[in-house]
Amino acid sequence: MQMLVSRDSLLEAGVRSANCQAVVCITNNEEVNLKISAIVRLLNPKTRIITMSKVDDFEETLSTLGGEVHIVDPFKTFARVLNASINNTAFYALNNWLVGDKCATLDSYVQPPLGGWIICGYGRMGLEANRVLTKNGVKTAVIDPHSRRKEEEIDTYVIGHVNAKTLSQAGIHEAVGLLAADADDGHNLGTLLNARCLNSNLFTIVRQNSHENEVAFSEANADMIMQPTLVTARKILLLLIAPLLKPFFRYLLAKKSGREEILKNLLVLLREKIGNQKPCLVTIDFNSEKSSAVIQALDEGEEVLLGHIISDPRNRDVELDLAPFVIKSCGKEIVLPAKDYKILEGDQLLFCGTSTSKYLLKSSINSEYTLYYLRTGQYKPMGYFMQWYERRFSKA
Template identity: 30%
Template sequence: MPNVVFLVLRRMRAPLITLILIYAISVFGLVVIPGVDNHGQPYRMDFFHAFYFVSYTATTIGFGEVPFAFTYTQRMWVVVCIYLSVIGWAYAIGTTFSILQDKSFQQAVQLARFASRVRRISEPFFLICGYGQTARLLCKVLDDQRMRFVVLELREDRVHDVTFADYRFDVPAYAGDAANPQLLTVAGITHPRCHGVLAITGNEEANLAVTISAHVLRPELLSVGRAKTRAVAENMASFGTNRVINMFDAVGAQFRRALHAPHTSRLWDTLSDFPGEPLPPLVKPPRGHWVIVGFGRFGHAVKEALDCEGATVMVIDLEDQTELPPEQYVQALGVDAASLRAAGIERAVGIVACHDHDAHNLSAIATARAIKPELFVVARQNLSNNGILFESFKPDVTVVRSEVMSHECLRTLTTPTLARFLGQIQSRSEVWSQALMREIEGLCEVHVPATWVVTLTAKNAGAVYALLARPQPRLELRHLMTNPQDHTRRLRALPLMLNRAGRDILLPPPETPLAFGDVILFAGTSRARGAQDIVLSQYPLLDYVRTGRDQPNSWLFRRLAAWRAARHPVEDEG
């Protein structure tokens, strides 16, 4: 990182030397030229008075002739000094303005400010490389959860968007190449409070460079990389990237879940969505013949999912698909009735419109519905700004690239325990998933629940108190779900999984006794999470949810309560 002070001094070298020479010549002339004092006696000005006079004269302030009135010779020399100093100062000030307007100097100042703001962060934060549609959604959710982040983005206009975004925190952002390891260091990748780095730029080579730098500079750091091709994804994984996200693989897996286990798919989508959003509907794609319009990476992923479920598929694409048998594709754009009919749209149960351009997808959907209105429609939305258009068409499933990516990133960053839970529910039955979904709906009604993790370690003051300082009555899971204002009421929180000694227990019963090292994944309302945090931070409330009795807070009343319990143990128990 360039030093701004030395950068300025280097550019100001010639103007400063010029000013120093002008001042030296002016002072030397005033000292050498003889003057006359108030009594008519000759005198010579000393260096201090000469420098003092030149200082206020060169800056055009003017306090008169000191210490005595000047002679004609001195005044002639002062006139020369005035013009020399004006020229010198004009040269210095002009150079200063040119430096301030210089693009490289402005970038150096911005980089210095950015580095200073990152160094001053005292809370845990994530380093986000890239600020496209995915990052905007992700940053909004992280900000709602009061988690800090730092942004690196190549385009300067997007950095300005970060500056003017309505975030709770002052977000450090800088326009630069995230593939530069030195810039990553300045952005905080080695900062002790940095908890993770996300490489989600539009350039997968830059994402690969970021994940490699994260592995080299901080191997223990949580890293998430976005890849478009299998080769880059495998390369990222080889460098220890914790989570490699391929949007098209994620879409294929999501579609496969919806085909194979719709209730499990809905549960997965609910727990992966942003808290507070409407609950996703139950999606049951029909089985039969499907038409895929646009056969890029998205289309390949969907076709693989349909093939796994034994569906028949016809592909429509402008490119010649040599990998497919001729009877399985139609070479066309897919927005006209003729190409759709040739693909068998009249006998199809569904259509997947997955061109790279939203206009083509909307046109294909409109034409297909005109031929067969009852089609099951899966639409790919490329730009978030076109959301209003897709809402008017009302597809059965709308896949928004930025939302898919942000959901995958958020699940990895905020609650890695949730990722393990979602991996385990895929082996559960549809009945089990449907029953759990009903419980979640009972907790949060029509909104996506919040998910959080409670870890009972020495860093948790409530755990130390309840498990060591006062272990009786024993702490059970149901106590963490008890309302601290009324022990007869339950918080809107549901324990999804308990991890103990490396073993995961799904949906643990409320009577489960808790122990040190337990990690509990909860789902519920944000208000329930806040109440639970209060219980774990205030010992009297922790005792209240365990015993159902209000505990004294002051030292005096605690002593009186202990004395009373010692004298009347039976009565106190009753």
């Protein structure tokens, strides 16, 4: 059944509404996603568009639509994660922990070995993985039933299905790693079993296409499992609830002096603040609707510092269990902002903390009495009589 998307249906869904924050296009048809994205941009030039695309030509077109467009490609996302696991194990651990990967901790370091790798299945996932591996100086061998793409850097290309013979031709006995990247789960599981019979010391990465096969893949004991639908869902969720995570990651991965030390210190802070609890990524908008007490204080000419709002309302000398990641102010991103940062109306804050700290902070920025205590260390009089009493006798 073909999905019908029209201007009228998008208008009926509220694409021009002031409350429309984003439009997510995740159909299985690349052309439909492109069509929806183009119509949305014409109807609402300001709204965010999050769309799934795995075709380079479509991605180029989407990137020219203008405005804020996020293209979600699960295979390119996986490639970035693979590259991080090779070059920056601490970032790999942080990324998996933040996205809620199963059993992930801030100490879950996984580093694929450098040496000969075999890629079984040369579709989009195999292609993106090969680019990352060759970029890191790894020699690759590919097993695929289709002819070789001449433009790709591949040391050995074996045409055929995966079996003991083709694995041997690809150099399975000398290989250090294997990627099972077929679009069929049965083939991928069979590839793992065949490969391990010939080389039990392999580092293995496997593609899981269907969530229904979760039990089988869990028993396969692969070092890394890539599930395209899960990667897509997590990426979209983070773009919706934590759009500032993208510049935060870009900052941490920048090859600049001192960044590794900054990441190391950040992990220490997160272990101290959150520990074994589930991390909550929260975006705060400083406006009258979502942080009324802060805006009221600013309107009255008072300063509100970041250090004020991240203090515990039960005891202002203690900080909440959270870590500020990014503040976006006047179009600029400030990564890991200092506590003396002066909050402005229109700012946006991304922090990571516990669920308790999330609710306490939201309460503080919407209560003039709590915020007054956090700013001054004193309690603001409540009620008409106490306010009169304060005015009357404070002058005496």
